[in-house]
Amino acid sequence: MRISAAAISALLLPILASCTTTSGGVATENKNLTAVSAERTRLGQAWHLKADCSQASRPNVRTVFPPAHGKLEIVPEDVLANSKKFSKCEGVKTAGVVVYYTSAAGYVGPDKTTFRESYGDGFVRDVTFDVNVVK
Incomplete structure (x- = not known):
């Protein structure tokens, strides 16, 4: 049985808007958020579980388009899964990847970044x- 990673990965944090499409075999998702200047902000996390809640693999995440006014950190970390498709896996701790954004010190204004899972x-x-960076 093939399990879609889309159903078992998630991006967290208060997101103002989100849109998902597919182009050339790659799904694309657009999100908006507000971050405090120079403060490390968690953009999201990714994991890959099987239907029995065991780990399938640790996703590969890399920067496609770096932010112009800050940096991305892609960190392998244990995460808590929250899967709508596999509700029984809710809260299962698994190896995952977390993406953080930090703006340049003193920068306030818009920024944009893309990463690939x-x-x-x-x-x-x-x-x-x-990203809307505020004081």
């Missing part, structure tokens, strides 16, 4: 964040 099962997603 791939899961080893053929599912690939580019996630673009429009």
Whole structure:
């Protein structure tokens, strides 16, 4: 049984808007969020579980388009899964990847960044964040 990584990965935090499409075999998702200047902000997390809640693999995440006014950190970390498709896996601790954004000190204004998630099962997603950096 093939399990879609889209159903078992998630981006967290208060998101103002989100849109998902597919182009050339790569799913794309656009999100908006507000971050405090020079403060490390968690953009999201990715993981890959099987239907029995065991780990399938640790997703590969990389920067596609770096932010112009800050930096992305892609950190392998244990995360708590929150899957709508597999509700029984809610809260399962698994190896995942967390993406953080930090703006340059003193910068206030818009920024944009894109990272790519791939899961080893053929599912690939580019996630673009429009970031509003405030004081």
